[in-house]
Amino acid sequence: MDEFDIEVHADPDLEDPVLIEGLPGVGHVGKLAVEHLLEEFDGELVRRLYSEHFPPQVTVEDGRTTLACVEFYAVEVDGRDVLVLSGDHQAGDGVGHYRLTDRVLDVAGEFGVERAFALGGVPTGELIEEYAVLGAATTDDLVEELEACDVEFREDEPAGGIVGVSGLLLGLGERRGLPVGCLMGETSGYLVDPRSARAVLEVLQELLDFDVDYATLEERAEEMEEVVKKIQEMEQGPTPSDEDLRYIG
Amino acid sequence: MDEFDIEVHADPDLEDPVLIEGLPGVGHVGKLAVEHLLEEFDGELVRRLYSEHFPPQVTVEDGRTTLACVEFYAVEVDGRDVLVLSGDHQAGDGVGHYRLTDRVLDVAGEFGVERAFALGGVPTGELIEEYAVLGAATTDDLVEELEACDVEFREDEPAGGIVGVSGLLLGLGERRGLPVGCLMGETSGYLVDPRSARAVLEVLQELLDFDVDYATLEERAEEMEEVVKKIQEMEQGPTPSDEDLRYIG
Amino acid sequence: MDEFDIEVHADPDLEDPVLIEGLPGVGHVGKLAVEHLLEEFDGELVRRLYSEHFPPQVTVEDGRTTLACVEFYAVEVDGRDVLVLSGDHQAGDGVGHYRLTDRVLDVAGEFGVERAFALGGVPTGELIEEYAVLGAATTDDLVEELEACDVEFREDEPAGGIVGVSGLLLGLGERRGLPVGCLMGETSGYLVDPRSARAVLEVLQELLDFDVDYATLEERAEEMEEVVKKIQEMEQGPTPSDEDLRYIG
Amino acid sequence: MDEFDIEVHADPDLEDPVLIEGLPGVGHVGKLAVEHLLEEFDGELVRRLYSEHFPPQVTVEDGRTTLACVEFYAVEVDGRDVLVLSGDHQAGDGVGHYRLTDRVLDVAGEFGVERAFALGGVPTGELIEEYAVLGAATTDDLVEELEACDVEFREDEPAGGIVGVSGLLLGLGERRGLPVGCLMGETSGYLVDPRSARAVLEVLQELLDFDVDYATLEERAEEMEEVVKKIQEMEQGPTPSDEDLRYIG
Numbered sequence: 001m002d003e004f005d006i007e008v009h010a011d012p013d014l015e016d017p018v019l020i021e022g023l024p025g026v027g028h029v030g031k032l033a034v035e036h037l038l039e040e041f042d043g044e045l046v047r048r049l050y051s052e053h054f055p056p057q058v059t060v061e062d063g064r065t066t067l068a069c070v071e072f073y074a075v076e077v078d079g080r081d082v083l084v085l086s087g088d089h090q091a092g093d094g095v096g097h098y099r100l101t102d103r104v105l106d107v108a109g110e111f112g113v114e115r116a117f118a119l120g121g122v123p124t125g126e127l128i129e130e131y132a133v134l135g136a137a138t139t140d141d142l143v144e145e146l147e148a149c150d151v152e153f154r155e156d157e158p159a160g161g162i163v164g165v166s167g168l169l170l171g172l173g174e175r176r177g178l179p180v181g182c183l184m185g186e187t188s189g190y191l192v193d194p195r196s197a198r199a200v201l202e203v204l205q206e207l208l209d210f211d212v213d214y215a216t217l218e219e220r221a222e223e224m225e226e227v228v229k230k231i232q233e234m235e236q237g238p239t240p241s242d243e244d245l246r247y248i249g
Numbered sequence: 250m251d252e253f254d255i256e257v258h259a260d261p262d263l264e265d266p267v268l269i270e271g272l273p274g275v276g277h278v279g280k281l282a283v284e285h286l287l288e289e290f291d292g293e294l295v296r297r298l299y300s301e302h303f304p305p306q307v308t309v310e311d312g313r314t315t316l317a318c319v320e321f322y323a324v325e326v327d328g329r330d331v332l333v334l335s336g337d338h339q340a341g342d343g344v345g346h347y348r349l350t351d352r353v354l355d356v357a358g359e360f361g362v363e364r365a366f367a368l369g370g371v372p373t374g375e376l377i378e379e380y381a382v383l384g385a386a387t388t389d390d391l392v393e394e395l396e397a398c399d400v401e402f403r404e405d406e407p408a409g410g411i412v413g414v415s416g417l418l419l420g421l422g423e424r425r426g427l428p429v430g431c432l433m434g435e436t437s438g439y440l441v442d443p444r445s446a447r448a449v450l451e452v453l454q455e456l457l458d459f460d461v462d463y464a465t466l467e468e469r470a471e472e473m474e475e476v477v478k479k480i481q482e483m484e485q486g487p488t489p490s491d492e493d494l495r496y497i498g
Numbered sequence: 499m500d501e502f503d504i505e506v507h508a509d510p511d512l513e514d515p516v517l518i519e520g521l522p523g524v525g526h527v528g529k530l531a532v533e534h535l536l537e538e539f540d541g542e543l544v545r546r547l548y549s550e551h552f553p554p555q556v557t558v559e560d561g562r563t564t565l566a567c568v569e570f571y572a573v574e575v576d577g578r579d580v581l582v583l584s585g586d587h588q589a590g591d592g593v594g595h596y597r598l599t600d601r602v603l604d605v606a607g608e609f610g611v612e613r614a615f616a617l618g619g620v621p622t623g624e625l626i627e628e629y630a631v632l633g634a635a636t637t638d639d640l641v642e643e644l645e646a647c648d649v650e651f652r653e654d655e656p657a658g659g660i661v662g663v664s665g666l667l668l669g670l671g672e673r674r675g676l677p678v679g680c681l682m683g684e685t686s687g688y689l690v691d692p693r694s695a696r697a698v699l700e701v702l703q704e705l706l707d708f709d710v711d712y713a714t715l716e717e718r719a720e721e722m723e724e725v726v727k728k729i730q731e732m733e734q735g736p737t738p739s740d741e742d743l744r745y746i747g
Numbered sequence: 748m749d750e751f752d753i754e755v756h757a758d759p760d761l762e763d764p765v766l767i768e769g770l771p772g773v774g775h776v777g778k779l780a781v782e783h784l785l786e787e788f789d790g791e792l793v794r795r796l797y798s799e800h801f802p803p804q805v806t807v808e809d810g811r812t813t814l815a816c817v818e819f820y821a822v823e824v825d826g827r828d829v830l831v832l833s834g835d836h837q838a839g840d841g842v843g844h845y846r847l848t849d850r851v852l853d854v855a856g857e858f859g860v861e862r863a864f865a866l867g868g869v870p871t872g873e874l875i876e877e878y879a880v881l882g883a884a885t886t887d888d889l890v891e892e893l894e895a896c897d898v899e900f901r902e903d904e905p906a907g908g909i910v911g912v913s914g915l916l917l918g919l920g921e922r923r924g925l926p927v928g929c930l931m932g933e934t935s936g937y938l939v940d941p942r943s944a945r946a947v948l949e950v951l952q953e954l955l956d957f958d959v960d961y962a963t964l965e966e967r968a969e970e971m972e973e974v975v976k977k978i979q980e981m982e983q984g985p986t987p988s989d990e991d992l993r994y995i996g
Binding site (some may be wrong): 062064 | 343
């Protein structure tokens with residue numbers, strides 16, 4: 001295998017496609033968001049990208065193994081062409097991140113991508129009530145456009161900048177003249193967060209003008225709430241049941 | 250030395266050989282299994298593979314040093330040609346794992362290998378009574394074949410996928426069109442586990458139709474049991490001997 | 499992107515320029531010092547250097563992202579041409595440090611740099627009263643010249659040598675025949691230290707014969723003093739106020 | 748700078764020279780041993796080897812900086828030509844160790860080196876009374892020769908094999924057909940150990956038939972003993988002085 005190996009699965013003509021990236025990261029917000037798009041809209045696998053910068057690993061499903069990779073899907077979202085980047089891995093080292101993102105931008109170039117959005121989460125350290133979405137972009141125009149969709153821009157946030165493939169999509173995309181925006185859903189940082197993914201998708205929906213149903217994402221959010229509740233109960237110890245309280249009452 | 254250096258020791262003609270890999274890993278299950286095959290059947294060293302991705306290290310035996318390497322042996326197992334990959338090392342970094350496995354597959358190609366089995370252990374976190382063998386494979390045919398030999402396929406196991414050379418034999422092997430299966434003996438993960446190695450070999454025996462004696466492996470298993478017993482005693486403090494109990498009785 | 503990518507922003511003719519490096523390090527002494535020069539004198543961005551050896555990261559300011567980089571500015575300091583190297587990053591690995599410093603020296607060569615000074619801090623482990631500046635240089639002449647400006651040379655200091663880009667500017671600069679001096683302001687090592695940066699600049703001022711105002715640096719120093727005071731109070735617990743003491747008095 | 752850069756300082760003709768390596772390691776045994784040879788016999792710097800695999804660092808002495816490197820000296824030891832490899836650094840990564848050792852063997856080849864000895868320490872975990880020297884070698888002849896000089900060969904020692912440049916001198920030297928022996932002085936592993944270095948030199952003295960004075964090494968050993976004594980006192984708390992004991996007596 002070469003440093004990067006790109007398998008071509010299909011080569012559809014896409015009209016002014018937008019690239020949407022959602023690789024694993026804080027709260028798996030970006031990953032959940034693009035997985036939801038792939039579930040709700042018809043998509044076609046167009047490229048699979050392997051790299052020796054990914055972990056030396058296969059995943060196993062129903063006994064069958066799959067080598068670490070990321071995948072590009074061509075998805076028609078309410079009549080608009082979208083190129084979705086999805087996967088379970090980022091690069092294992094800094095140099096790998098740069099080179100991986102360069103390959104991603106090469107593929108985007110092949111399909112004539114003219115704008116890109118990197119989706120992710122930004123950790124707040126506490127459970128979230130109101131899911132704000134923070135933004136960043138490579139051009140002032142895009143900053144304004146995001147602001148118009150209620151994306152928040154706060155001074156000195158995110159504090160450590162934006163790292164990994166999302167960060168470099170912005171950094172290397174700008175150097176190629178590609179306008180790239182980043183949507184970061186606030187999330188505690190402790191748990192997989194489908195509700196933060198929904199907040200990010202709601203912004204994207206307005207930006208790209210499409211309609212999507214959130215029922216399955218909401219289900220996953222409720223499952224996570226159950227998990228959170230159980231953890232909180234375990235931390236507080238047993239609480240008296242109604243039975244126990246009757247006598248006192 | 251180059252990044253990889255392959256010493257040719259012999260070049261026998263092998264008939265439809267199967268590659269069997271057993272490098273160090275969880276419980277040293279794979280390593281113990283292939284070492285047992287090398288002890289029980291006549292084998293010939295055919296290749297030695299050195300790499301700057303191995304630790305910068307020599308081992309010492311009887312005062313003589315050996316540079317870190319892995320070795321290929323041509324072994325005739327009850328009339329069937331087997332190419333065994335054995336050694337004390339895996340690569341020291343992710344990129345090295347990819348490149349090392351590619352070289353291993355190159356050597357396998359030179360000998361006309363048509364199928365491969367990666368042997369290893371899967372950690373359970375507790376001492377094992379019944380040694381199950383979990384499986385994974387690159388083709389549905391091979392999954393079925395393993396199932397027929399009582400190999401178990403469980404949902405979401407192994408949880409973290411399969412890593413290292415074993416994982417990449419599957420991942421990179423599939424990309425070359427080589428059918429590869431993985432046999433993972435359950436093992437506590439705390440100790441070298443000859444009994445798990447035996448469980449794996451018993452599956453292999455059925456798959457490849459050979460007969461092997463387990464006396465020496467059983468001996469090593471009993472030695473390990475002694476070790477476990479001593480550790481348990483140390484943890485529980487002194488227990489009264491029969492002598493001590495007589496009076497009470 | 500290549501391993502290193504150098505953007506040309508301007509190509510002014512500089513007369514016998516001196517290179518002054520101040521990348522992040524102990525107490526951010528070097529970085530504060532060169533930032534102060536850039537604030538106080540007119541400068542022009544001449545080169546921006548990107549590298550896959552920098553962290554895979556963009557910083558965000560007013561919603562706009564900037565890819566990790568270091569920058570060269572041509573600055574006229576009281577009639578003398580200075581090439582200032584400033585930025586938020588050093589390389590992420592040892593090999594990267596060597597290659598990054600080589601590129602920095604290439605750029606210095608393009609501008610005809612004939613001398614260089616690396617600015618930094620040396621940690622003392624305790625709060626500083628008198629800010630001494632320690633020195634090191636690639637030639638005896640430069641050692642003498644620094645000594646004449648009250649730079650201190652102490653046996654076995656700095657204990658661990660000089661690391662990172664500053665260290666390699668000296669090491670690789672010497673191999674190219676470029677005289678390089680290093681000015682290291684003493685600093686506790688716990689805090690960003692504008693006063694140590696001032697001490698370093700005062701030496702540089704004498705060496706290169708220029709005048710600079712320290713008002714803004716002094717402001718930052720006072721802000722840091724407030725921070726230190728608050729930390730000390732928190733450590734000591736509440737102290738009685740004057741009010742509380744009146745009765746006793 | 749290239750990955751490796753070898754400065755030629757002199758090119759004397761050496762007669763059947765022996766390479767003696769003593770880079771930093773356990774107890775600095777090898778380093779102390781070769782430094783003692785360089786002090787006691789006339790030597791000439793012949794090569795200086797720089798590498799981006801060394802730490803990105805300069806050392807400072809009397810204000811003058813030196814880039815991380817290792818050095819080869821041609822030394823005449825009682826009429827016998829010896830090539831000594833000395834320095835303050837090993838490579839910072841595994842791949843670097845392999846490549847560095849290859850370059851060392853290239854230089855050895857240029858001078859016609861026909862045998863090499865790697866000097867080092869082997870940690871015992873406790874303070875040593877009798878300084879044994881353990882051995883390892885690439886040929887049976889050399890094992891015998893070392894045994895004749897009271898070098899000990901123990902089963903399963905050193906337990907983890909021999910790592911770093913010393914280990915690879917044996918491993919890569921053997922692959923080039925160069926006979927290489929390793930002399931490992933027992934040492935606690937906690938402290939710089941001049942007495943272990945002496946034990947190693949005494950074996951070398953017999954092997955290569957030369958005479959050397961140990962006065963300065965003995966001085967350093969006594970200094971270390973003072974350090975050990977002070978540490979032991981600090982651990983035990985104050986012991987009663989003779990004065991205090993008089994009354995009891």
